[in-house]
Amino acid sequence: MIDWSCIDTVLLDMDGTLLDLHYDNAFWFEHLPRTWGERRGLGLHEARSVIHGQAESRRGTLDFYCMAYWSELLELDVAALNTELAHLIGLRPQVPEFLEWLGAAGKRRVLVTNSHRSGLDFKLARTGLATWLDEIICAHDLALPKEAPDFWPRLQAQQGFDPARTLLVDDNAHVLRAARDYGIGHLLAIAQPDSRAEPQFLPDLPMLESFRQLLPQT
Known part of the structure; x- marks a missing residue:
């Protein structure tokens, strides 16, 4: 699904991606x-x-x-x-394993969320997510939501990643399309952000059903 030799940085959404949107x-x-x-x-x-x-x-x-x-x-x-x-706050399946594997593979793991800082800090404390991340970015600190076209050059200027060698995993189609328009080279859309709701289908975006699909097969 992903050629990891082409990826240096992995940008990860929080709600609906690493955490269950329920x-x-x-x-x-x-x-x-x-x-x-x-x-x-x-x-x-x-x-x-x-x-x-x-x-x-x-x-x-x-x-x-x-x-x-x-x-x-x-x-x-x-x-x-x-x-x-x-x-009700909980990690989606295989999230710790996936993030640990990314770190061992030398990939930079950056959480990029629209969540308000108070909600972000509360969820980080509840889940321990920060343990598996290299950087945590709150969109409020960049004064734009991820859906905004100008968010992405601001993020790139701050983080210094190569868009062509970056993967974004997110559940929001508007965010993914804005990132694609900016030039983020690799995208994955979460198929079922809420474990108790119906899956979503986004025909113009590659879908990820489980993080197990991204882990090496043993």
Whole structure:
């Protein structure tokens, strides 16, 4: 699937790629709207519809991912609420094995996430992901989300990777296409970001069903 002799740097998304997206979906589609709705006398469906409309208006911006933005908008401590489903945070299968193998193979492992810093730090503490990474990049520190075309030259200038010898693994089609347009030479899209949801199909992108596919066969 990948000719590793052509890869020096591996850029890895977090939510839906290294971590199961079930946690985020449960939080944003169930827990947050239910809690917010209960405080305003709204049912889950109505509260979810309101929050979804607000989210769609900010899609493709850092606000979409920013807990401070949502806390102010909803008048709710979203970061604190975020910790209440901590038991659902989990690594996707074979993630530790894959990251350990990359390190042993001399590949640079860089986490690149749109996650807000508070959520990022919380998930790193829960999972120990930092153990297997060489660098952790939060898109908020570069002032652009990964979907933005200008994000990629900013990241490349900071990290100094060769785009042609770089692999990006992500679950977001818009991110992958923006990276492809910039010149990232190798792309893989996660087929099933949420272990309890249906797989996605992206006909213009190579799909990865399991990290086991990237590990050497023994």
